[in-house]
Amino acid sequence: MKDTYTHKGKRKQLVETLKAKGIENKAVLEAINAIPRHLFMDSGFIEHAYVDKAFPIAADQTISQPYTVARQTELLEVSKGDKVLEIGTGSGYQTAVLLEMGITVFSIERQNELFKKTKRFLPKLGYRPKRLIFGDGYKGLPEEAPYDGIVVTAGAPYVPKPLMAQLKIGGKLVIPVGEENQIMTVFTRTSEKEFEKEEHGAFRFVPLLEDKN
Numbered sequence: 001m002k003d004t005y006t007h008k009g010k011r012k013q014l015v016e017t018l019k020a021k022g023i024e025n026k027a028v029l030e031a032i033n034a035i036p037r038h039l040f041m042d043s044g045f046i047e048h049a050y051v052d053k054a055f056p057i058a059a060d061q062t063i064s065q066p067y068t069v070a071r072q073t074e075l076l077e078v079s080k081g082d083k084v085l086e087i088g089t090g091s092g093y094q095t096a097v098l099l100e101m102g103i104t105v106f107s108i109e110r111q112n113e114l115f116k117k118t119k120r121f122l123p124k125l126g127y128r129p130k131r132l133i134f135g136d137g138y139k140g141l142p143e144e145a146p147y148d149g150i151v152v153t154a155g156a157p158y159v160p161k162p163l164m165a166q167l168k169i170g171g172k173l174v175i176p177v178g179e180e181n182q183i184m185t186v187f188t189r190t191s192e193k194e195f196e197k198e199e200h201g202a203f204r205f206v207p208l209l210e211d212k213n
Helices: 005-020 026-034 043-048 066-076 093-100 112-124 161-165
Strands: 083-087 104-109 131-134 147-152 167-177 182-189 195-203
Touching: 005 026, 005 066, 026 066, 026 093, 066 093, 066 147, 066 167, 066 182, 066 195, 083 093, 093 104, 093 112, 104 112, 112 131, 161 167
Parallel strands: 083 104, 083 147, 104 131, 147 167
Antiparallel strands: 167 182, 182 195
């Protein structure tokens, strides 16, 4: 679990790459600069940890491209002390970015293998979400609602209504919507029944799994 000067130097380069791609949020860039992404990777990919690409992890899932993590986090428009629900814990890297920013994080993972691994792993790095749950992300976590932001880290064929309902007024849902390719979509809750929708370009995610049982 080493984080060397070489790793730190590569992270600085990654941050410069993200700035060049348009990421401006200082807190997001500082979080990415602080987090040892190589420790979240399978051993075969560690050498490439600070390349701006997605890589495979357990259970046929991926650790998202750093630009994607940074962009989704930036679009949430949350700040220290805010409460965020993350759908799809995965490797825990997005979780760590939010925690590094001082966000209170609730996170749901559908893959049991990944859930167990990440639940053990995150505290070893000092990252402790408020709750990390094995469950169906389409349902959200109503007992902890409302949230300042909800981020979905897998491609959703449609927008789950329970997630919309769990947003605070003024809160944002950041979700990649689509089957093969997804459009990064932001819904801002403007009142009890009204939402504003914005689209922020095409991305590609692994699919968001629904509980079919």
